[in-house]
Amino acid sequence: MRTDSFAVRHIGPGEGDLGHMLNVTGAESLEDLISETIPDDIRLNTPLELPHALSESEFIYHIQKLASSNKVFKSYIGLGYHQTFTPSVIKRNILENPGWYTAYTPYQAEISQGRLEALLNFQTIISDLTGMPLANASLLDEGTAAAEAMAMLFEVRSREQKKNGTVKFFVSEEILPQTLSVLRTRAVPLGVELVTGDPGNFDFSAEYYGAILQYPGKYGAVNDYREFVAKAHENNISIAVAADILSLALLTPPGEFGADVVVGTTQRFGIPMGYGGPHAAYFATREEYKRNIPGRIIGVTKDTAGNRALRMALQTREQHIKRDRATSNICTAQVLLAVMAGMYAVYHGPEGIRYIANKVHHSAVTLDHILQQLGYEQLNTSYFDTLVVRADASRIKEVAEAREINFLYIDKQTVSVAVNEATSIDDLNEIIAVFADVAAKTPVIVETLTGESAIPVELQRQSAFMENEVFNRYHSETALMRYLKKLERRDLSLTHSMISLGSCTMKLNAASEMLPLSMAQWANIHPFVPLEQAAGYQQVLGELEQQLNVITGFAGTSLQPNSGAQGEFAGLMVIRAYHEANGSFDRNICLIPASAHGTNPASAVMAGMKVVVTKTDERGNIDVDDLRQKAEKYQDNLAALMVTYPSTHGVFESSIREITKIIHHHGGQVYMDGANMNAQVGLTNPATIGADVCHLNLHKTFAIPHGGGGPGVGPICVADHLVPFLPSNPVVETGGNKGITAISAAPWGSALVCLISYAYIKMLGVNGLTQATRYAILNANYIKDRLKGHFDVLYTGEKGRAAHEMIVDCRSFKKKGIEVTDIAKRLIDYGFHAPTVSFPVAGTLMIEPTESENREELDRFCDAMIAIRREIENTSPEQQDNILKNAPHTLEMLTAEEWNYPYTREQAAFPLEHIRENKFWPSVRRVDDAYGDRNLMCTCAPIETYAEAE
Structure with missing residues (x-):
């Protein structure tokens, strides 16, 4: 084994595993498997024009040398970014801890109680400091949070305002320049008319539905807005306030002078500037807007045993479920950064x-x-x-x-x-x-x-804040360290086992990729410093853009979008700008297959396009005839097709080039959703299939960790004719010469975590990147064939192969009284996070193993699935008090004196022998979602609750 090869460390299966795995799949060789998976007409004929791999030690030397090119000055620039101290206990135990940064979005609440509590703390801090009753669990940055406020207030306009066509939104001239640019980007497709001016001269006309104020202003002035807000409300104008979170410890909070929405960033709470991000934005609002608030809200509910439990509240309200009725496409938040900011406040206390x-x-x-x-x-x-x-x-x-x-x-x-x-x-x-x-x-x-x-x-602030017990007991390092460890133990992450979520690519986030984030030369640079002070960053970001160009086959890249969904929006806005530059102002139809990610139609609507859904056939592929008919029908107005490739069904559709030609023939552009790029790198690419623009999830294919639900980076890569329209920034020149206004606040988005993807590409090199893709496809097909005879795979390619993921059909188990959710919860007892549940097909599991998992772990997962299949066979619809319906089983449940279940404690806790060696215990039983929605509580209990309990 080459001990200096990063690819050997990153790719799970060893050389000795390959023969056995190929035998299970029935393939003669790895190349034969790939040939049977990917259509010949889209295969790349030559290797990617990328350098050979650096070893881990070579990369560390390289990145340290580049770091020395950055000049870390003392920056007093402000404009929403400030140097801060990250307490070492938080840096070591959260930022540098894979138990926190490798966890997934908390869709499975029972194995996410730790980060859910941390996010509940965050919401409470925001609610307290802003003086608002409700806050969400973070957004992407202050600029996009302000844009979400503008859009939400537009959506909740009064019936009379909607009837009168009220579309004006007032923006204080004190707003941060980058926020104004993001507002402009979002306003155009919404049809909102922005009017910028001095709040002191505002006329409170009935033409306005809302206004946004900066508090303090962009150059620091603290203004008294009480009279302004009161007069605005008299005239039915809603008010958003962008507020500096640290200043609210001393200033009257906006909620106390009548704000309807308060937004901002929590960067000042211990998060490094990182040349612009990632930073957790906050969004706080009134109780009546709880079903309109973008992003996620953490709520308190109870589990099956009646114990307190936490969950993501109002999940059916999530925007991507609304699809083309969505008013926001927010999918990824900034969970890891919100956890850090929340713990900064916990550590320091009020x-x-x-x-x-x-x-x-x-x-x-x-x-x-x-x-x-x-x-x-x-x-x-x-x-x-x-x-x-x-x-x-x-x-x-x-x-x-x-x-x-x-x-x-x-x-x-x-x-x-x-x-x-x-x-x-x-x-x-x-x-x-x-x-x-x-x-x-x-x-x-x-x-x-x-x-x-x-x-x-x-x-001056008179009201108290952060009075809850949690903010008043963990002020020593020992106390906070133990609190963080207690929460960490409640969460399942990649440190425990494989997380096989389809379309989410939960691969290894290597330690060597993460190390630069802790280096001061990368962490402590303000995004608006002169470029010569950020020479190291400029080289890394420039190289990364070029690497992504090569990988996608495109001509230009913007790293600015700080989530995949924001990348979708950015790509569509670039397409919109291209059409308008060509005089085609009526091209506003976006074709989207029925199988697409829910963020696709949401993003299209945000970009001012009308969604037309195209059919899929019985094999799950795009119905080419239906697509052709609709492209012809709307040819005068066709803007774009949004297509995921390989498909959301885990198949490389052989008709993809025909599909892209149809769109181009009728004047449209092809947007490829890059969520499944992990099956393409080095073997095919978006340019080869005929796309014009794609976004890439750097937090999927390119190894940025999911962080429990963020950070994410969603850069867009574009063909040559779209390069002029790449997004700009009002403070630092970037983007194309006809660039659209900003997508996010910072010039290069979440620049700090782009170091991770840069490291991933540098250390894998041209051969390792391609080999990683091959093994992602091998691992998926190995699972598919190991599960054959136990579970049906819903869709495969023409030669019976899956791409890098597959959909397992669980709908037939309903005759036994078992739902797909029961399988997901029972997997927890086996020590696994469930695959993606009921997406894109209800009643199914979408499984993606990634290339990082070794054969031993793949077998453990398959053994668990097969064992659960046997358990299903042993149930009946008449007997609902069964091992699946009662899952997951907690330690408290297993150690109780009474055991009145028709199966043994051992069957519940240790269904397979190997589980005894590394048992993960969920901290709560199955949560009650309905109770949580009926009794919405989204902040920590007041301190009186603890006093009463004592």
């Missing part, structure tokens, strides 16, 4: 958060006093952390950069300085020295911070 906020504020006030002593005029009369100073910007910039300091230069005579949690007294003296140098004066030395406030008394 007094700690107040202390940090006061330290930041007093640093700003102290600096203000000194700058005035030096003769400078400071323009903000009321502020939290940001000063606006009249000064010679070019001279300040020259002196500051020589001292490795970044400020924000508003214009030639105006400089903004935003202090932060990491700003020490020594840092203040460095800042003062810059201004003293330019003023040719002797610096005034700061020794202590003032205790004065620059916040008017009427805007």
